[in-house]
Amino acid sequence: MKKIAVFCGSSLGFSDIYKNEAIKLGNYFAINKISLVYGGGKIGMMGILADTMLKKNGEVIGVIPGLLRHEEVAHAKISEMIVTKTMSDRKVTISKLVSGYIALPGGFGTLDEIFEALTLSQLGIEQKPVGILNTNGFFNHLIKQLEVMVTEGYLKESNKEMLIIASTVEELIAKMDAYKAPKKTKVINKVVS
Ligand code: AMP
Numbered sequence: 001m002k003k004i005a006v007f008c009g010s011s012l013g014f015s016d017i018y019k020n021e022a023i024k025l026g027n028y029f030a031i032n033k034i035s036l037v038y039g040g041g042k043i044g045m046m047g048i049l050a051d052t053m054l055k056k057n058g059e060v061i062g063v064i065p066g067l068l069r070h071e072e073v074a075h076a077k078i079s080e081m082i083v084t085k086t087m088s089d090r091k092v093t094i095s096k097l098v099s100g101y102i103a104l105p106g107g108f109g110t111l112d113e114i115f116e117a118l119t120l121s122q123l124g125i126e127q128k129p130v131g132i133l134n135t136n137g138f139f140n141h142l143i144k145q146l147e148v149m150v151t152e153g154y155l156k157e158s159n160k161e162m163l164i165i166a167s168t169v170e171e172l173i174a175k176m177d178a179y180k181a182p183k184k185t186k187v188i189n190k191v192v193s
Helices: 016-031 044-055 066-073 087-097 108-122 140-151 169-178
Strands: 003-007 035-038 060-065 080-084 101-103 130-133 163-166
Touching: 003 087, 003 108, 016 035, 016 044, 016 169, 035 044, 044 060, 060 066, 060 087, 066 080, 080 087, 087 108, 101 108, 108 130, 130 169, 163 169
Parallel strands: 003 035, 003 101, 035 060, 060 080, 101 130, 130 163
Antiparallel strands: none
8 A cells, every 4th residue: 555544633632642653653654655645634633643754754645625724724844735625525536546544533524534435345436445543442432333233234244344443553554455345246326317
């Protein structure tokens, strides 16, 4: 994987554990020449991740909707900033650039982005690895919720297994590298008139 999208909080969280893991991921990317594609912000977990990579001369590509750019939260020092019209355009642009997705701890925005990636996988539109870095068990309750969805008949076990879960950076990247998407009938985007 040459370029990976990382979705993570625009907040830093209360515990340094999460920030330190974002730093670990940034260093891993820079050392292994993996480009970061992310939301383009300079705040919270996003800012820490981007700054860590820039310190090590890593490539950082931000994809930000015009709306957020003007809130002065856009990172001014990254390698490239792509400005999109809307939030939806940003997701499409990110998906065209990357060969995998990772979520670190975050809030609504983070979950929205990682679940969109999973939905594309579930429909067979994309075949890329989607992983969460479960630092300090941050996502344990979410994982439990996915199990409830399976037992209650709303999520197929095979689709749940598309989500790669790891508690260290090395383990996550190894699992993502080994990921093989299940064979699916591809959804064809046909316009019927
Ligand atoms: P949240 O998890 O709710 O903090 O939202 C974080 C995610 O939403 C990131 O992955 C970004 O893509 C996007 N996002 C939220 N706030 C901003 C911001 N101020 N600048 C850029 N992207 C943001």
